[in-house]
Amino acid sequence: MLHDIHALPGTTFSSIKDKEGYDPDKHSAMTKGEFEDWLMTLICKIYHARRHSALGMSPLRKWEIGIFGNAESKGVGMPARPADHHSVLLDFLPIFDRLVRPTGVAIDRLTYYAEALRPWINAEDADARGKKRKMTFRRDPRDISVLWFRDPVIKSYFKIPVANQAIPCMSIWEHRAARAKLREAGYAQPNDSQLIAALDELHAKEEASKATTKSKRRAAQNRKEHGKAHA
Template identity: 35%
Template sequence: MDTIYRLPIQRPWLTLAIDVASRIVVGFYLSLKAPSSASVALAIHHAVMPKAEWLLARGIQLDWPVSGLPDIIHVDTAREFRARALARGAAEYGISLVHRLVATPHYGGHIERLIGTMMGAVHMLPGTTFSSISERGDYDPERHAVMTIEELERWLTLEIVGRYHNEVHSSLQMPPNAAWREALDRCRAPFRHPHDEQQFLYDFLPFEERSIRRDGVHIFGLRYWDDVLSPWAGRLDRQLRVKYDPRDLSCVFVEGPDGAHWPIRYADLRRPRITLGEHRLAQAALRQRGVRLTDEQLIFDTVEAQRELLETSASITKSARRQVARRARSLNAADQGAVAEVVTPGPKEEPETLSVLAVEEWS
């Protein structure tokens, strides 16, 4: 449900990560958009970083003692797991990416079982769409839906940390929490952690390579400038990586020749914050009007007009409420320093409630 009108908008996507040895959940990410390289980055960030502050921010007084850089991450062959940013970030931290072979589902048994466990719990919530139309019968999910995505995120955390981690796992004959502690006792080498949390985020963000022009950095048809670019502007003989947060395009991060990252904001600081999804919607609208060459002002004018239209119609149509909810969640998450989810237009969808999750598979 959306947070303003408490009306159904859609079902979210859940990205789960599990430690194969102990079956403990090391992290997850809940999104209103289908999996992308950015959602993978945020799930990895959640898995690697200590979770005490994250739990405190959600009012959860439970222990989730899992953090540290993994040596290996097993993933399937989906496009988001083959992104340049993921490969480069993993290499930067000595993480091996192992892609599951096509048509070999038995290699993903551990995560598949966890998905089944989580979905079994989710299907007990009001508003579930169940696993199939036949199983759902004449049950009306929209009529019974009660949770916003923030409420569902908190519920999932309690389900994982408060219940799943403390129940005996049939394969291990002990709870995942106990298996994790036992594994720590056997581990001689200390866990690796990133030296800089912000740098870790940067290393997994999606990026484009751009030349530093005399008037700044150009990406997505927008211009960015900061005085820190002056020594490089028009003088470098190579392009630099420009990393971006798809939830908030008001600032990009230029990776300098020495590897340091520099936040670079709009050249015109009066411009409003927009998401990558809003930018793409604006470009699509302009193309439909036959506008091929667009300037920056035209893009922002179109975004603003679309925002006003969405706000006006949000109380009437589900698709409009969905876009408003995605934008609000994106910009709020960017304020908290989170990696972004991509908000992109897609084909028209059948009405869905928030309580059932589509799950991305990796371990």
């Protein structure tokens, strides 16, 4: 599958030799969202359907045998579909264990707060006398403007937004890029206003890049159609 991905225009090579003189941004042909759609198609319709060397069959066929069985083995049967699809997604997100303080929860220099956290502020750890209890949070790296907190008593997830609502939706990669930009500008510990300004600048550049990509595509399509007309 990596071979398929690295065959795309704009791939980032791991080899220094391959990287030399190659600008991924200049050669990229898809936006991030378009790449995600492409990757989903590759995994679901191609990778799972073609023969896997280690399995001796396609991953899809291996799954079918595991579920329904064959002449040599008994399948485990089709599992029940989860009632709450959103909870399934949350269960696979990265985990963070943090203390809940009066101001909320801090992750990557961002503070999050919601009323659902109030009962757990400075909660005691029942298994370690004298210690505070850390709560478990989950966060989608594609949008770190919110956390998801599963209350250990209620057994339900609660949405915990970033405390400063002026901070826009952003991915972890955008957040890192904005902070790196601020560090380069001499801001060792930037405040929220500086972070927001850096994010706005990055978003403006991203939109300009998308417009350039679309222009390149239109030009390429025009060249293609022009070539057909003169064929």
